[in-house]
Amino acid sequence: MDEVDKVDLQHSIIHLIVLFGVFLPPGALVFMRPDIVGGLPLALWVYWIFGYIYLVVHYFIWGWRRERAYRKMVGG
Amino acid sequence: MWWIPLVVIIVVVLATSLPGFIAYRYFKPKTLWDFMAAGKTLGLLTVTLSVGATQWSALSFMGFIAFYYIHGVPGWLAMGLAYMLISVFLYGLLGYRVNKLAERYKAVTPSDAVELFFKDKVTAVITGLLFFIALLPYMQVQIGGIAYILEVSSGGRIPFIYGALIAYIVMAAYMWFGGLKSIAWANILQGVFFLALAFGIGAYMLVLAGGTTGISQLATTMPQAFMLPGIAGVMTAAYLLSWSIPVQLGWPLQPQIYMQFAAAKRKEFLFYLPALIPIAATGLYFMQQVITWLAGRVLYPKSFPPGPDKLLITILYERWHPILFGLVGGAGMAAMMSTLSTQALAIGSAFVNDILRRIVKIEERKALIILKIIMILALFGGLILWFVMPWLLMTLGALSAAIGAITAISIIPALFNIRFVTKYGASAGMILGFAVLVYTTFVAKDPLGLYSGFWGMFTAVVTCIIVSLFTRKYRPQPLQY
Numbered sequence A: 001m002d003e004v005d006k007v008d009l010q011h012s013i014i015h016l017i018v019l020f021g022v023f024l025p026p027g028a029l030v031f032m033r034p035d036i037v038g039g040l041p042l043a044l045w046v047y048w049i050f051g052y053i054y055l056v057v058h059y060f061i062w063g064w065r066r067e068r069a070y071r072k073m074v075g076g
Numbered sequence B: 001m002w003w004i005p006l007v008v009i010i011v012v013v014l015a016t017s018l019p020g021f022i023a024y025r026y027f028k029p030k031t032l033w034d035f036m037a038a039g040k041t042l043g044l045l046t047v048t049l050s051v052g053a054t055q056w057s058a059l060s061f062m063g064f065i066a067f068y069y070i071h072g073v074p075g076w077l078a079m080g081l082a083y084m085l086i087s088v089f090l091y092g093l094l095g096y097r098v099n100k101l102a103e104r105y106k107a108v109t110p111s112d113a114v115e116l117f118f119k120d121k122v123t124a125v126i127t128g129l130l131f132f133i134a135l136l137p138y139m140q141v142q143i144g145g146i147a148y149i150l151e152v153s154s155g156g157r158i159p160f161i162y163g164a165l166i167a168y169i170v171m172a173a174y175m176w177f178g179g180l181k182s183i184a185w186a187n188i189l190q191g192v193f194f195l196a197l198a199f200g201i202g203a204y205m206l207v208l209a210g211g212t213t214g215i216s217q218l219a220t221t222m223p224q225a226f227m228l229p230g231i232a233g234v235m236t237a238a239y240l241l242s243w244s245i246p247v248q249l250g251w252p253l254q255p256q257i258y259m260q261f262a263a264a265k266r267k268e269f270l271f272y273l274p275a276l277i278p279i280a281a282t283g284l285y286f287m288q289q290v291i292t293w294l295a296g297r298v299l300y301p302k303s304f305p306p307g308p309d310k311l312l313i314t315i316l317y318e319r320w321h322p323i324l325f326g327l328v329g330g331a332g333m334a335a336m337m338s339t340l341s342t343q344a345l346a347i348g349s350a351f352v353n354d355i356l357r358r359i360v361k362i363e364e365r366k367a368l369i370i371l372k373i374i375m376i377l378a379l380f381g382g383l384i385l386w387f388v389m390p391w392l393l394m395t396l397g398a399l400s401a402a403i404g405a406i407t408a409i410s411i412i413p414a415l416f417n418i419r420f421v422t423k424y425g426a427s428a429g430m431i432l433g434f435a436v437l438v439y440t441t442f443v444a445k446d447p448l449g450l451y452s453g454f455w456g457m458f459t460a461v462v463t464c465i466i467v468s469l470f471t472r473k474y475r476p477q478p479l480q481y
Helices: A003-024 A042-074 B005-028 B034-038 B044-055 B058-071 B073-105 B110-118 B119-151 B159-210 B211-221 B239-254 B256-263 B270-301 B308-319 B320-360 B366-389 B390-415 B423-441 B453-468
Strands: none
Touching: A003 B073, A003 B239, A042 B073, A042 B270, B005 B119, B005 B159, B034 B073, B034 B159, B034 B211, B034 B256, B034 B308, B034 B320, B034 B366, B044 B159, B044 B256, B044 B270, B044 B320, B044 B453, B058 B119, B058 B211, B058 B270, B058 B320, B073 B110, B073 B159, B073 B256, B073 B270, B073 B390, B110 B119, B110 B320, B110 B366, B110 B390, B110 B423, B110 B453, B119 B159, B119 B308, B119 B320, B119 B366, B119 B390, B119 B423, B159 B256, B159 B270, B159 B308, B159 B320, B159 B366, B211 B270, B239 B320, B239 B390, B239 B453, B256 B320, B308 B320, B320 B366, B390 B453, B423 B453
């Protein structure tokens, strides 16, 4: 297992926890509700707004860490 | 003035195809490697937009909106968000390894990776054959989309075959000469045009839905649209999981996506692909589609008589200026063309590279010509089949996405050096998994309230584990890369 593999494993674990803890069942059973918060249903806030922020931020950090690990590995 | 949208659509189709011809000026593929993997010359932006455009298809304009209209937020979670949570994550995880294999061994298709790892042609041919079966009906969905856009745009005056033929001839021309490089370049402009329009459509639909007030009222009058099991009452937690996992796992493995990972110039590009796809997809999944089905439910709370798959096109046709509607139709056509062209290349590659070359010895130059012919035949054959027996193709289309998940048992071990899986385990798993998928799709539909794709994948994995346990002495050697 090289440096990039290690980073991938860490982020896969984080992603799986968030995936099933928030976005997919069983987590989704808690968050998917029609309650109105600030003019929008809670389900849209969680899955639309939070979902988007999580995706972009997590994927960028993951990409950045992978690149750093890769450069360290190849000595660049 | 009925002809205005049609003229605009034709202009958009021709204009967005131009980069495909320009690419040929700079890159003339001479070998299969050049043709299928663009000689591994695609940059980060090209890969991102091309992969995105391949995914934005007739389904994005019609089928998915219908799916969300029928199921509400649970449907959107299963498809739209789960795509970015599962498929896009896998783009990054698998894409880097696909590119490493391409760099070291010139392995372009999933079957190439399978043969490299298992040192077995049969397992590779089964993988290629399954993709061949999966892709043909998937292409027909695009043809159906083109048919509907042209029918609506001309007010039913012009048979869609004329418009479709123009799109097909243009596509066939740049595909024939430039292969993946031309397809990817055309995909960029087609994707950007589609995205720009998607933002506009999203903003318009938000106004039509009555803004956040309209959406919050919908949450009060139709709370089931925002919670499980959705409006139709079938999207239970178990069904949602059994649907999302195989479908979203299958997409990144299908050759039309996989080959573009192999074609990236540098493997480090794939590190940032997952972050860039959601940004590009915002216009589509987070605006256009979501707000369109919400507006649809605000305007037509009970049902939409022409059919929910026609929601977007019909609303815009009735309300927008013909030129503006023509641009939307053109964007829809561009989205479908970008998907069709990549799928046709993938079918040609699956047939020639994954099946034919593994059975018959054939020289490279001849193989390239056969690939081009199969690619064009798949394109036009699909069009003819659409007229002859569309019912069969649409039925088979349901299997398409889930087949990719079945092939995961042969592709994932090859990408991650999982030596526990043997060639016998992978082959038996794929065959039995496919048989169960067909059975649970057509005969005993969705047993125990779980999607047929799940049963296919589950059977494939269990069979693969059991057979691999019994054939341990055939464990493959790890790949060095």
